[in-house]
Amino acid sequence: MPANHQSSEKPTALIALADGQLFYGKGFGATGVTVAELVFNTAMTGYQEIMTDPSYAGQVVTFTFPHIGNVGVNAEDDETAEPVAAGLVVKWDPTDPSNWRATDDLVDWLEKTGRIGVGGVDTRRLTRAIRQQGAPHVAIAHDPEGNFDIEALVKKAREWKGLVGLDLAKDVTCAQSYSWNEKRWAWPEGYSRREGPGLKVVAIDYGAKRNILRCLASAGCDVTVLPASATAEDVLALNPEGVFLSNGPGDPAATGEYAVPMIKGILDTELPLFGICLGHQMLALALGAKTIKMNHGHHGANHPVKDLTTGKVEITSMNHGFTVDAQTLPKGVQETHVSLFDGSNCGIAMEGRPVFSVQYHPEASPGPQDSYYLFERFAEAMRARRAG
Numbered sequence: 001m002p003a004n005h006q007s008s009e010k011p012t013a014l015i016a017l018a019d020g021q022l023f024y025g026k027g028f029g030a031t032g033v034t035v036a037e038l039v040f041n042t043a044m045t046g047y048q049e050i051m052t053d054p055s056y057a058g059q060v061v062t063f064t065f066p067h068i069g070n071v072g073v074n075a076e077d078d079e080t081a082e083p084v085a086a087g088l089v090v091k092w093d094p095t096d097p098s099n100w101r102a103t104d105d106l107v108d109w110l111e112k113t114g115r116i117g118v119g120g121v122d123t124r125r126l127t128r129a130i131r132q133q134g135a136p137h138v139a140i141a142h143d144p145e146g147n148f149d150i151e152a153l154v155k156k157a158r159e160w161k162g163l164v165g166l167d168l169a170k171d172v173t174c175a176q177s178y179s180w181n182e183k184r185w186a187w188p189e190g191y192s193r194r195e196g197p198g199l200k201v202v203a204i205d206y207g208a209k210r211n212i213l214r215c216l217a218s219a220g221c222d223v224t225v226l227p228a229s230a231t232a233e234d235v236l237a238l239n240p241e242g243v244f245l246s247n248g249p250g251d252p253a254a255t256g257e258y259a260v261p262m263i264k265g266i267l268d269t270e271l272p273l274f275g276i277c278l279g280h281q282m283l284a285l286a287l288g289a290k291t292i293k294m295n296h297g298h299h300g301a302n303h304p305v306k307d308l309t310t311g312k313v314e315i316t317s318m319n320h321g322f323t324v325d326a327q328t329l330p331k332g333v334q335e336t337h338v339s340l341f342d343g344s345n346c347g348i349a350m351e352g353r354p355v356f357s358v359q360y361h362p363e364a365s366p367g368p369q370d371s372y373y374l375f376e377r378f379a380e381a382m383r384a385r386r387a388g
């Protein structure tokens with residue numbers, strides 16, 4: 001029995017890293033094999049929002065928090081219709097749910113939605129491996145009989161091409177355009193609808209989290225969501241007062257192949273433009289900057305970011321494995337925010353124009369709401385334009 005397995009029972013799950021390292025555990029949820037990039041997330045809440053965040057397509061998430069499962073799951077907290085992350089790794093068996101909002105538990109939910117869970121893993125050791133070698137390619141397997149073809153699994157992990165050069169936005173975007181008019185969740189009324197006509201925003205869905213759309217609605221926007229393949233003509237035909245670029249999975253450079261021409265078309269107008277995460281990276285690409293793959297990325301809910309325009313520090317929610325190379329920002333584009341963990345770029349703005357974006361998640365879900373002001377800033381820019 002490998003030293004990293006924590007129980008005397010026969011392991012029913014295995015994580016095989018491309019370099020041959022093996023982590024045995026106890027399988028739950030769906031059975032089978034999944035190949036993906038392995039990342040770790042340090043958030044203490046929001047495992048459901050993380051698993052359903054479309055930006056996690058192609059990634060298995062190791063949770064460093066020990067009580068995953070403690071609030072169960074419920075349909076209202078889904079960031080999209082079902083889990084998108086390829087799998088989940090935890091140290092302890094999922095905690096039984098204890099929450100009045102829970103309608104299901106994590107294990108059942110993973111099984112129903114076809115996602116593999118691996119428990120009983122030394123997640124500290126695994127996290128160290130992720131930090132040391134950069135987010136590794138892995139094959140995770142769950143077999144109730146505990147039969148694993150180790151060589152085949154390592155080979156699968158080794159042969160997987162990875163996220164660099166991979167456009168995944170096209171897989172997770174909406175099939176058709178739709179209107180969003182739900183407001184944010186608030187105690188005690190839950191989700192509510194916005195009343196009255198608002199600011200007309202077109203949001204491009206590269207894998208948009210629902211809470212981003214809710215935050216836009218809360219800030220006073222009537223949001224029409226368009227698929228990732230929308231052209232500048234499609235967007236402008238709706239006569240928007242502002243354009244929003246969503247988060248999403250995969251390599252921004254690959255998605256940029258079709259997104260960048262659209263964004264350039266919008267930049268030729270005077271419209272306010274706001275981007276989050278993948279949207280931020282693609283705005284940067286459209287402005288002429290470059291993006292690079294990070295070692296193990298940023299995935300958590302307590303990342304400090306400094307707003308260079310005010311000197312204020314915000315605690316942010318993050319989920320990204322690529323980053324904008326600030327050295328490549330052209331003249332006229334300002335770096336507005338930086339990560340206080342590693343100095344990487346966290347925000348940009350065009351000088352003198354209401355065009356800005358951030359690498360982190362002002363919509364939280366999960367995480368702190370320090371950066372909600374960015375939605376208000378976007379709305380203000382549209383109101384100012386209305387006022388002439």
Ligand SMILES: NC(=O)CC[C@H](N)C(=O)O
Binds near residue numbers: 248322
């Ligand atoms: N949350 C996101 O939008 C992620 C953006 C991009 N896929 C990255 O990993 O960097």
